[in-house]
Each structure stands twice: as C-alpha cells, then as structure tokens.
Amino acid sequence: xxxxxxxxxxxxxxxxxxxxxxxxxxxxxxxxxxxxxxxxxxxxxxxxxxxxxxxxxxxxxxxxxxxxxxxxxxxxxxxxxxxxxxxxxxxxxxxxxxxxxxxxxxxxxxxxxxxxxxxxxxxxxxxxxxxxxxxxxxxxxxxxxxxxxxxxxxxxxxxxxxxxxxxxxxxxxxxxxxxxxxxxxxxxxxxxxxxxxxxxxxxxxxxxxxxxxxxx
Amino acid sequence: xxxxxxxxxxxxxxxxxxxxxxxxxxxxxxxxxxxxxxxxxxxxxxxxxxxxxxxxxxxxxxxxxxxxxxxxxxxxxxxxxxxxxxxxxxxxxxxxxxxxxxxxxxxxxxxxxxxxxxxxxxxxxxxxxxxxxxxxxxxxxxxxxxxxxxxxxxxxxxxxxxxxxxxxxxxxxxxxxxxxxxxxxxxxxxxxxxxxxxxxxxxxxxxxxxxxxxxxxxxxxxxxxxxxxxxxxxxxxxxxxxxxxxxxxxxxxxxxxxxxxxxxxxxxxxxxxxxxxxxxxxxxxxxxxxxxxxxxxxxxxxxxxxxxxxxxxxxxxxxxxxxxxxxxxxxxxxxxxxxxxxxxxxxxxxxxxxxxxxxxxxxxxxxxxxxxxxxxxxxxxxxxxxxxxxxxxxxxxxxxxxxxxxxxxxxxxxxxxxxxxxxxxxxxxxxxxxxxxxxxxxxxxxxxxxxxxxxxxxxxxxxxxxxxxxxxxxxxxxxxxxxxxxxxxxxxxxxxxxxxxxxxxxxxxxxxxxxxxxxxxxxxxxxxxxxxxxxxxxxxxx
Numbered sequence: 001x002x003x004x005x006x007x008x009x010x011x012x013x014x015x016x017x018x019x020x021x022x023x024x025x026x027x028x029x030x031x032x033x034x035x036x037x038x039x040x041x042x043x044x045x046x047x048x049x050x051x052x053x054x055x056x057x058x059x060x061x062x063x064x065x066x067x068x069x070x071x072x073x074x075x076x077x078x079x080x081x082x083x084x085x086x087x088x089x090x091x092x093x094x095x096x097x098x099x100x101x102x103x104x105x106x107x108x109x110x111x112x113x114x115x116x117x118x119x120x121x122x123x124x125x126x127x128x129x130x131x132x133x134x135x136x137x138x139x140x141x142x143x144x145x146x147x148x149x150x151x152x153x154x155x156x157x158x159x160x161x162x163x164x165x166x167x168x169x170x171x172x173x174x175x176x177x178x179x180x181x182x183x184x185x186x187x188x189x190x191x192x193x194x195x196x197x198x199x200x201x202x203x204x205x206x207x208x209x210x211x212x213x214x215x216x
Numbered sequence: 217x218x219x220x221x222x223x224x225x226x227x228x229x230x231x232x233x234x235x236x237x238x239x240x241x242x243x244x245x246x247x248x249x250x251x252x253x254x255x256x257x258x259x260x261x262x263x264x265x266x267x268x269x270x271x272x273x274x275x276x277x278x279x280x281x282x283x284x285x286x287x288x289x290x291x292x293x294x295x296x297x298x299x300x301x302x303x304x305x306x307x308x309x310x311x312x313x314x315x316x317x318x319x320x321x322x323x324x325x326x327x328x329x330x331x332x333x334x335x336x337x338x339x340x341x342x343x344x345x346x347x348x349x350x351x352x353x354x355x356x357x358x359x360x361x362x363x364x365x366x367x368x369x370x371x372x373x374x375x376x377x378x379x380x381x382x383x384x385x386x387x388x389x390x391x392x393x394x395x396x397x398x399x400x401x402x403x404x405x406x407x408x409x410x411x412x413x414x415x416x417x418x419x420x421x422x423x424x425x426x427x428x429x430x431x432x433x434x435x436x437x438x439x440x441x442x443x444x445x446x447x448x449x450x451x452x453x454x455x456x457x458x459x460x461x462x463x464x465x466x467x468x469x470x471x472x473x474x475x476x477x478x479x480x481x482x483x484x485x486x487x488x489x490x491x492x493x494x495x496x497x498x499x500x501x502x503x504x505x506x507x508x509x510x511x512x513x514x515x516x517x518x519x520x521x522x523x524x525x526x527x528x529x530x531x532x533x534x535x536x537x538x539x540x541x542x543x544x545x546x547x548x549x550x551x552x553x554x555x556x557x558x559x560x561x562x563x564x565x566x567x568x569x570x571x572x573x574x575x576x577x578x579x580x581x582x583x584x585x586x587x588x589x590x591x592x593x594x595x596x597x598x599x600x601x602x603x604x605x606x607x608x609x610x611x612x613x614x615x616x617x618x619x620x621x622x623x624x625x626x627x628x629x630x631x632x633x634x635x636x637x638x639x640x641x642x643x644x645x646x647x648x649x650x651x652x653x654x655x656x657x658x659x660x661x662x663x664x665x666x667x668x669x670x671x672x673x674x675x676x677x678x679x680x681x682x683x684x685x686x687x688x689x690x691x692x693x694x695x696x697x698x699x700x701x702x703x704x705x706x707x708x709x710x711x712x713x714x715x716x717x718x719x720x721x722x723x724x725x726x727x728x729x730x731x732x733x734x735x736x737x738x739x740x741x742x743x744x745x746x747x748x749x750x751x752x753x754x755x756x757x758x
Binding site: 010011013014017018020021024025133137138 | 456477480483484485488
C-alpha cells in the first residue's frame with residue numbers, strides 16, 4: 001500500500017517536472033515569436049499551451065486520487081496541495097505565453113527603447129520560470145528566493161516600459177496600435193513573472209510548511 | 217531445531233513413562249489377584265479346619281464372608297447374608313469345581329453385594345462346601361491407593377525429563393551452531409554432517425568465483441563508462457535514472473544527488489522528445505545546446521520479452537562537428553560566389569551585346585567582360601597555386617633568397633595600386649633566408665597586396681625584414697576580432713559586401729599560410745580594427 005503511494009508521489013513529481021518544462025517551451029516559443037517572428041514558433045506556443053492544459057487536468061486528477069485514497073499527512077500532504085496550486089500557476093503561464101504569441105504577429109517595430117526593454121523583460125521572465133522549475137526539481141529554497149528577487153526587476157522594467165510607451169503616445173507616435181500591443185505584452189510578461197514567483201512560493205511551502213510572500 | 221529435538225525427546229520420555237506405568241499396573245493387577253487368591257486359599261483352609269474342629273459358631277467373627285453350602289447346593293450357613301434369602305448355589309462355578317476337584321476359584325460380579333468378588337470354595341471332609349469370598353481390588357482402587365506416590369514419581373520424572381531434554385537438545389545443536397562456514401571442511405563435528413559440509417564448501421567456491429566474475433565485470437563496466445567522454449545514462453520505463461556516468465552529469469551540469477527522473481537533468485524539448493521516443497520503442501536522436509556547446513543525444517529503447525523496460529541514452533559532444541559543418545557550408549557558398557559571380561556578369565554582358573547595342577556601349581561591356589574574366593583567371597590561378605603548394609611542397613627547389621631584393625621588386629609591381637590610394641611603401645632592414653623564391657614572392661606579394669587593398673587613403677605599408685622574419689604592417693582598416701581566427705581560410709571574406717569593390721580572390725592569405733607551412737614558418741598576427749594590421753612570418757632558424 002505504502003509502496004503504491006510512493007510510486008504515485010514520484011509520478012506526481014515527474015508530471016510536475018514535465019509540465020514545468022512545457023511552460024518553459026511555451027514561453028520560449030512566445031519570446032521567439034516576438035523577436036524572430038517565425039510562424040513555427042507560434043504553433044509551438046499553441047501546441048505547448050494545449051499540452052499544458054491537458055497536463056493540468058491529469059495532475060489534478062492524480063492529486064485528487066492521492067488525497068482521497070491515500071489520505072497523506074505532513075510533508076506528503078503539503079507536496080500534494082502545493083502541486084495542486086502550482087499547476088494552476090503553470091497553466092496561467094501557458095495561457096499568457098499563448099497570448100503573447102498571438103499578439104506578436106501584429107506587433108511591428110516601432111523603434112523605441114521600450115522594445116529593447118521588453119526583450120530584457122522576456123529574458124528575465126524566462127529565467128524566472130526556469131529557476132522556479134529548478135527550485136522544484138532540486139527542492140532548493142535558495143533558488144526559490146532568487147526567483148522572488150528577480151520579480152522586482154521584472155516589475156521595475158514593466159513600469160519603465162509603461163512610462164516610455166505613455167511618453168510615445170503623448171508625443172503623437174504614428175503607430176499607436178503597436179504601442180498598446182507592446183504594453184499588453186509587457187503586462188503579460190509581468191504576470192508570468194508573478195506566476196513564476198507563486199510557483200517558487202509553493203515550492204518553499206512544500207519544503208518548509210510555511211507559505212508567505214517571499215518578498216514580504 | 218533445539219525446540220524440535222527437545223519436544224521429541226521430552227515426549228518420548230513422557231510416553232515411555234506412561235506406557236511403563238500402564239504395564240506396571242497391568243502386572244501389579246495380575247500380581248495382586250494371584251496374591252489375593254493365595255491368601256483366600258490359605259484362609260479357607262484355616263477356616264475349614266476351624267469349622268471341622270467345631271468352631272462353627274465363631275464364623276460370625278470373621279471379616280471375610282463365609283458361606284457353607286450343602287452338596288446339593290443349598291446354603292447352610294452364611295455369616296453376612298440371611299441364608300433364607302439365598303438361592304441354590306449348585307450352579308456357581310467355584311462350587312461346581314469344588315465338588316469335582318475338592319477346591320475351586322471364581323471371580324464374579326456379585327449381585328448380592330454389588331461388588332466384584334473373588335470366591336474360593338473347598339470341599340470339607342463332611343462333604344459340605346465351604347466358600348470364602350473377598351472383595352476384589354479393582355485397578356481403580358489400586359490406582360487410587362497409589363495416586364500420591366505415582367504423582368510424585370511422575371512429576372519428578374517429568375521435571376527431570378524437561379531439564380535433561382533441554383540440555384540434550386542444546387548440546388546436540390551446539391556444535392552445529394559453532395560450525396565455521398567460512399572453512400566448512402575444517403570443522404570437527406558429527407560425521408553425518410561431513411557430506412553437507414563438503415557440499416557447502418564446493419558451493420562456496422563456485423559462489424566465490426561467480427562473485428569475483430561479477431565484480432570484475434562490474435569494475436570493467438565502471439571503468440569503461442567512467443572513462444568515456446560521452447555521457448551515458450540508463451533509464452527505466454518510468455524515466456527513472458538507473459545508471460549514469462560522471463561524464464553525463466558533467467555535460468548536463470548536475471551534481472548527481474537524488475536524481476530520480478531523467479528530466480531533472482535536462483528538460484529541453486529536443487531532449488524530452490528523444491527520451492520519450494525511445495521509451496515508445498523507437499530509436500531516437502536529437503540535438504541540444506548547453507552553454508556554448510552542442511550535444512547530440514542518442515537514445516535506444518531496451519526490450520525484454522518484446523516489452524520496453526527502459527532506454528539507454530548516450531550524449532555526444534558534437535560542437536566540433538557542427539562547427540565544421542558550418543564552415544563547410546560557408547566554404548561552398550564562398551567558392552560558388554567567387555567563381556560564379558564573374559561568370560554570371562560575363563554571361564549577362566555578353567547576352568546584352570548579343571541583342572545588339574551601340575558601339576560605345578559595346579566597348580564598355582567588353583571592358584567589363586574583360587575585367588570579370590581577369591578576375592576569374594586570377595581566382596583560378598590562385599586555386600592552382602594553392603593546390604600546387606599543397607601537393608608538391610616537397611619538390612620545390614630551395615635556394616638562398618634575398619628578401620630585400622624580393623620586396624623591392626614587389627613594391628615596384630604594386631606601385632600602380634599604391635599610388636591609386638596614395639599609400640607609401642617602405643622597406644626596412646635586410647634578410648636572406650633559405651627558401652623557395654617563387655613561393656616567397658607569392659607570399660610577400662599577397663601580404664603587400666592586401667596591405668594596400670585594405671588600406672586607407674594616404675596610409676603607409678611597412679615591410680620590415682629582420683634576420684629570420686618578415687613583417688608587413690599597414691595602417692588600414694584592420695580586421696575585427698570575430699574574424700581573426702578565420703582569415704586564413706580559403707575564400708573567406710571579412711566583409712562580403714565590399715569584396716567586389718576591392719577585388720581579390722579571397723585566397724591571398726590562404727596562399728601565405730600554405731607558403732609558410734612549406735617553409736616551416738610560423739605566422740604571427742596582430743590587428744586593431746580601424747588602426748592597423750601586422751602580419752609576421754617567422755622562419756625557423758637555419
């Protein structure tokens with residue numbers, strides 16, 4: 001009985017890892033869409049998103065089964081509940097990556113500093129997702145904390161981009177549509193950063209049993 | 217074993233005890249009966265004497281029951297029972313026997329006394345039968361009488377049995393327990409155990425050999441996998457890592473602690489797809505980039521009874537190969553560019569002339585055709601020179617060459633091109649080396665040609681000759697750092713766009729390189745972008 005439980009737990013672990021990897025795929029495809037505007041990337045982001053949704057269902061069912069049938073306690077219980085919370089954050093990351101890939105088609109170069117900042121932001125967001133998944137894989141609290149620290153950078157970049165775009169609109173930039181799209185993309189990256197931070201928080205919860213805002 | 221031996225011996229002892237008690241009782245019973253009858257007989261004789269001597273009245277004082285029966289069976293007297301109530305006793309077996317033989321015994325259950333009774337009858341001298349009877353001791357009565365001593369005996373025996381059996385069983389097992397199984401044949405123990413010990417020793421030997429074999433194989437395997445530079449991983453069907461070598465961990469950048477899922481090592485998409493394809497039963501390969509290096513991942517499924525039980529994964533460093541492939545692609549592109557472009561222009565101009573153009577345009581076109589053809593000839597000439605250098609480097613004749621003379625000659629040849637850009641050529645120093653004049657000429661020519669071509673207006677070119685080295689320094693556009701490692705490649709051009717305007721074949725430095733190889737010389741190179749370029753050929757000391 002216990003053996004079966006251990007097996008299921010390790011399966012949960014593997015599936016979460018896979019879902020994290022899919023998130024990384026989705027977001028890196030989205031970033032590629034933005035920087036290289038390849039149509040293949042867009043499809044990549046879409047298919048990764050579908051896969052992520054499917055994985056979310058699977059992992060959800062697995063968690064429910066574990067909770068109901070095995071009634072885990074202590075660390076095991078925390079692992080399962082943290083997993084349940086993490087998959088919803090991962091699913092959001094997938095959705096937002098898809099949204100970015102979708103918008104990326106309509107964005108034309110506007111020749112602003114904001115674009116460079118967005119690619120910085122994209123890099124930071126990808127790194128955050130990678131680190132949050134790494135912290136889960138290695139059960140490493142330090143890595144989890146570094147994700148929280150990175151979120152500050154991403155937030156600051158977002159504010160900066162926003163200011164630049166507002167200034168561009170005020171000065172009567174001829175391609176206002178692209179500016180709005182850029183703002184949305186920046187917001188999506190900012191949200192992805194938040195979700196990555198959430199994942200890191202749940203990782204810390206699964207390890208220590210304390211859930212709190214890592215920055216707070 | 218102790219338990220079993222103990223139980224067996226204890227039970228045996230108890231059983232023996234019980235059986236012997238049973239037999240003892242049987243014998244005792246017999247013995248008592250005989251005793252009783254004897255006693256009764258002697259009593260009967262006494263009593264019959266007493267009666268005959270007229271002491272009949274006294275029979276009432278005797279403990280035993282005495283009955284006197286007439287020969288016709290009628291009871292004459294009885295000291296315990298009322299005579300009138302008694303029936304004719306002629307049919308009683310002891311009476312019958314007594315009438316016939318003078319005496320008789322019988323053991324019977326007496327209805328009158330409701331007890332088992334022994335009778336003894338004697339025929340007295342007056343013909344009457346005198347019968348004495350006594351209560352028979354039953355087994356039960358004897359037993360009841362003996363119950364206390366028997367219990368004591370039984371208890372003592374049982375306790376003794378218990379102690380002895382446990383001792384005995386322990387003693388039997390002790391030598392077996394103290395057997396030295398490491399050296400089974402050196403034991404002093406029961407001879408019945410000898411065949412077993414022999415067998416054990418034989419098997420021990422076999423096991424030892426097999427173990428050694430297995431250990432050696434394992435060690436071999438470990439040595440092989442640890443010393444290969446390729447990463448090696450074995451996973452099961454659940455993607456759990458079963459075996460890994462240190463190269464794999466190094467490549468994937470993991471410390472190797474607590475890995476269960478292989479995706480903990482790497483979760484890039486090509487890696488995942490390769491692993492998953494292998495686990496679905498297909499041979500799979502993919503490429504992943506880690507840092508600046510490129511790795512090829514090859515995964516093979518492992519089957520057992522047609523079922524996939526895992527996969528073997530090998531990770532190869534293919535950075536060099538990928539890099540070479542890139543170079544080859546670029547080389548091919550460059551070659552076709554250098555050779556095809558002039559041909560295309562020639563063909564284009566010729567086609568236009570074919571369609572008819574005015575004379576002055578035609579003159580212009582033929583000038584262009586001539587230029588392009590010259591370019592092509594120069595390219596082909598350079599290619600031929602290169603292949604000559606490569607193939608026949610050993611057959612060139614060596615002589616002492618005055619480099620100064622050579623350099624002056626070349627600067628004259630290049631004067632036209634230098635004047636075009638207002639570049640001054642200065643020759644400093646003097647040197648004589650042992651080499652092939654033709655090749656040295658080519659080398660210096662190409663170096664100077666480049667130095668002029670890639671110079672700025674009003675720049676300078678210095679040819680510095682030292683004892684065994686030749687340096688050409690210019691104040692030109694320089695070479696960007698990213699291209700510095702590749703300028704000696706054939707057809708390589710730093711600026712692809714400008715090459716047409718500047719001319720040249722892209723083979724000049726390749727010729728210099730091969731010339732240097734011919735002379736066992738070393739090429740040193742120094743360049744700053746937009747400042748200067750300095751290329752030295754250092755000849756070996758004679």
